[in-house]
Amino acid sequence: MVGTIRTWRLSDAADLAAALNNPNILKNLRDGLPYPYTLADAENYIRAMLGAEPGSQYAFTVDVNGKAVGSIAVFRQANIHFRTAELGYYIAEPYWGQGIGTKAVQQTCNYVFENSDILRIFAEPFAYNTASCRILQKAGFTLEGILRKNAIKNGEVLDMKLYSLIRE
Numbered sequence: 816m817v818g819t820i821r822t823w824r825l826s827d828a829a830d831l832a833a834a835l836n837n838p839n840i841l842k843n844l845r846d847g848l849p850y851p852y853t854l855a856d857a858e859n860y861i862r863a864m865l866g867a868e869p870g871s872q873y874a875f876t877v878d879v880n881g882k883a884v885g886s887i888a889v890f891r892q893a894n895i896h897f898r899t900a901e902l903g904y905y906i907a908e909p910y911w912g913q914g915i916g917t918k919a920v921q922q923t924c925n926y927v928f929e930n931s932d933i934l935r936i937f938a939e940p941f942a943y944n945t946a947s948c949r950i951l952q953k954a955g956f957t958l959e960g961i962l963r964k965n966a967i968k969n970g971e972v973l974d975m976k977l978y979s980l981i982r983e
């Protein structure tokens with residue numbers, strides 16, 4: 816199955832809330848998302864993405880047959896890193912393992928390199944997150960190193976991996 820990235824619509828909020836109300840997703844993300852994640856939380860996120868300053872971020876849902884099955888975004892960094900951007904993503908669990916995440920990463924990076932001045936896109940999955948590391952590899956990212964003991968998530972000290980994709 817292949818998804819296609821597209822701009823968020825407010826009507827995607829129920830799909831977004833359903834996807835994010837899942838500890839198997841949240842445990843792989845940074846802290847700060849509410850749990851349970853309500854319809855209002857989803858609507859607020861979508862409004863924020865639609866209202867963001869142009870060029871500051873590139874946020875998409877991943878659409879499969881009209882359903883929003885995931886979220887992917889590239890966030891421009893500040894100061895001397897203004898041509899660097901961080902990539903984040905998740906796919907709703909029922910859709911895992913079908914190549915949707917890989918395609919979404921490829922489509923998003925292509926879009927950003929074609930439509931912005933960003934030179935470098937990086938991602939920092941937890942080192943144990945084999946699926947996320949694998950999709951970055953499949954999308955052509957380079958592993959630049961291990962960020963040792965770089966995070967505390969759910970009370971555990973975790974290594975992260977630093978991957979990047981450079982504009983050719």
Ligand SMILES: CC(C)(COP(=O)(O)OP(=O)(O)OC[C@H]1O[C@@H](n2cnc3c(N)ncnc32)[C@H](O)[C@@H]1OP(=O)(O)O)[C@@H](O)C(=O)NCCC(=O)NCCS
Nearest residue numbers: 840843905906911912913914915916917940945946947949
């Ligand atoms: C990471 C995530 C986005 C992957 O999405 P997906 O659509 O399932 O990814 P794909 O199907 O494109 O590819 C997954 C790859 O990982 C592999 N994989 C998955 N789980 C694995 C595991 N436990 N061990 C080894 N490989 C694994 C799959 O076999 C596949 O590789 P292959 O094509 O070489 O066989 C999804 O699992 C997710 O949303 N996880 C929770 C949130 C998250 O981790 N976000 C990223 C934060 S950095």
